[in-house]
Amino acid sequence: ARPASTLLSADEETIRGAAETFATEILAPKVQDMDRDSKMSPEIVQVPEDLGGVGMGFTASCLAIE
Numbered sequence: 232a233r234p235a236s237t238l239l240s241a242d243e244e245t246i247r248g249a250a251e252t253f254a255t256e257i258l259a260p261k262v263q264d265m266d267r268d269s270k271m272s273p274e275i276v277q278v279p280e281d282l283g284g285v286g287m288g289f290t291a292s293c294l295a296i297e
Contacts, residue, residue: 243291250295 239247261272 243294246291247294
């Protein structure tokens with residue numbers, strides 16, 4: 232058997248899990264309202280200024296988006 236060509240780092244696995252939790256617990260309950268209003272809920276898209284960005288690599292960003 233051939234090994235996987237891409238193995239996720241521990242940080243990337245953590246990001247994947249956090250994104251899944253965010254999607255199911257925070258985002259999913261708001262989807263119908265956002266669809267009806269044709270806009271994102273402000274508390275979902277606001278990023279605190281003190282964070283200064285996401286600081287993720289390309290693969291981690293893709294996992295969060297996925």
